[in-house]
Amino acid sequence: MSAPELRPAASGLRRVLALTGLAAGLVLMALWLSGGLSGIAAWAAAGQRQAQNLMAGALQSLRAGDPGAAATLLALCFGYGFFHAAGPGHGKLVIGSYGYGSQVPFGRLAVLSVMSSLAQAGTAILLVWLGLAALDLGREELTRLSERHMADLATVLIGLVGLWLALRGARMLRDVARPAPAHDHHHHDQTCGCGHAHGPSPVQVAQTRSFRDGLLVVMAIAARPCTGALFLLLLTWRMEIFAMGVAGTVAMGLGTASVTVAVAGLSVWARRGSLALVPQTGPFAAAARWMPGAMQLGAGALIALAAALMLV
Amino acid sequence: MTRRAMNRFARYLLVLALSLAPLGAAAHPHVFIDAGLRLIYDDGGKLSEIEVEWRYDAFYSLLILEDHGIRPVAGGRLADEDAARLAGFDWDWDPAFEGALYLTVEGRRMPLQQPRSFSVALEDGQIVSRHRRALSAPVPGEAETIIQVYDPEFYVDFSVPQPPVTFGRPDCRVGLRPGDSYAAADAYAAALREALARELAAASLLDEEMVTVDIGSVGAPEMRVACGAGR
Structure with a gap:
């Protein structure tokens, strides 16, 4: 989406940059679909394993009264969150599709990513605290509750994010398609763009910053706490250093966020690239009108389908 | 859009969604276990029983100990009564649970009996649990036997650092192909593509049963054992 007031050279540069984003996204996607990113998953699992073993050591030192172990534990938790998020995960699916399909600006999406991760940490803290302090659940009941029921709830919410995006995309397409036959001969020049009342303009579209969007995204990610x-x-509760556990969980959330923010950036970049594919003049310039709607519908339908398949 | 075009669009969407599904569905491992096996041959030279050792990562070990309110005694060992209390803690008696141990002899899956002789020890802060699984029908040692160790849900990430040890027969050759997560994911993607191709080749789209691929066993640690002079 290059603003009309930009000089052609600057606009050309922006276009190249945006297209690079699309290419990077497509290459990553292709690598991942062909199994080419499996090395990253293996590396992440190895890292997680190591962090997990070192965390045990830090917890033991903490109990033995070594105050320096607190910083070590927090750093390890951050690393654990990072490695955990580097593997496959629902958060990246939601953030990535939302970033690609909707018109959310990067800054806002990055904030959403961090908030989602922190909310996910909050869910875990609340669940364990309620489960242990109020309901007196055992370890197995708690993890089962989280892994079966809350995971299903999260999947339903993810599906809802998808449906919501798809619905909005479909509505945008309908609005674009609606114009009466009189529009068939209508000429769109470069400055005219799509700023008519008959369809959403890029500006209008870019301003679709719904609070509901953000809430739904955060909830879909936060509903499934990390095991x-x-x-x-659980461990720190039993060891009677629960505050350390809470701090560690927040550190894990920040570690996770470091990956989802990167995914957010890539998805927004790839979206700009897709939009930059549309020529500004010529017979295909009209595609700019329906591209945003189609992208949103496509991304939404994908997450909705993926969520439906997970529930089957 | 024509009906055909819509159908094609729906198919592409389905392919993409199916490709995405593992991203969300694939579990992260949360427990890491180093597994060790002893293969026990009876007097007739048949493989009759397998002793399984599971060495848990230190974090999960600590969680189990704290959850049972157990503190190690001097020397980082478990008191006898605590060890007895923990024995069998990790066995799920649900008949669907296969104990992450899979035996294939000449292409046929060999059933194993429910475990016995549970024991638990603590070594270097890691819980080491052991149990024995008898084969429902002992297998001649000469038959090439493939043993796999994996959790189909990938909740537990199993590694097999050492090849299995054989007891009762001196003439067995044991090969170990350690787990290869790289191969696992590659094979998974390949299997998925293949399954999708099959799926799409079939005319009807949604009536077909959904594609399923077993992620667990691909790239899992695999051992091959054969005894005697043959082959």
Whole structure:
């Protein structure tokens, strides 16, 4: 989406940059679909394993009264969250599709990513605290509750994010398609763009910053707490250093966020690239009108389908 | 859009969604276990029983100990009564649970009996649990036997650092192909593509049963054992 007031050279540069983003996204996607990113998953699992073993040591030192172990534990938790997020995960699916399909600006999406991760940490803390202090659940009941029921709830919410995006995309397409036959001969020049009342303009579209969007995204991610965080919280509760567990869980959330923010950036970049594919003049310039709607519908339908398949 | 075009679009969407599904569905491992096996041959030279050792990562070990309110005694060992209390803690008696141990002899899956002789020890802060699984029908040692160790849900990430040890027969050759997560994911993607191709080749789209691929066993640690002079 290059603003009309930009000089052609600057606009050309922006276009190249945006297209690079699309290419990077497509290459990553292709690598991942062909199994080419499996090395990253293996590396992440190895890192998680190591962090997990070192965390045990830090917890033991903490109990033995070594105050320096607190910083070590927090750093390890951050690393654990990072490695955990580097593997496959629902958060990246939601953030990535939302970033690609909707018109959310990067800054806002990055904030959403961090908030989602922190909310996910909050869910784990609340679940363990309620489960242990109020409901007196055992370890197995708690993890089962989280892994079966809350995971299903999260999947339903993810599906809802998808449906919501798809619905909005479909509505945008309908609005674009609606114009009466009189529009068939209508000429769109470069400055005219799509700023008519008959369809959403890029500006209008870019301003679609719904609070509901953000809430739904955060909830879909936060509904499924990370089992590793549950382990840490249970463990520190039993060891009577629950505050350390809470701090560690927040550190894990920040570690996770470091990856989802990167995914957020890539998805927004790839979206700009897709939009930059549309020529500014010529017979295909009209595609700019329906591209945003189609992208949103496509991304939404994908997550909705993926969520439906997970529930089957 | 024509009906055909819509159908094609729906198919592409399905392919993409199916490709995405593992991203969300694939579990992260939360427990890491180093497994060790002893293969026990009876007097007739048949493989009759397998002793399984599971060495848990230190974090999960600590969680189990704290959850049972157990503190190690001097020397980092478990008191006898604590060890007795923990024995069998990790066995799920649900008949669907296969104990992460899979035996294939000449292409046929060999059933194993429910475990016995549970024991638990603590070594270097790691819980080491052991149990024995008898084969429902002992297998001649000469038959090439493939043993796999994996959790189909990938909740537990199993490694097999050492090849299995054989007891009762001196003439067995044991090969170990350690787990290869790289191969696992590659094979998974390949299997998925293949399954999708099959799926799409079939005319009807949604009536077909959904594609399923077993992620667990691909790239899992695999051992091959054969005894005697043959082959």
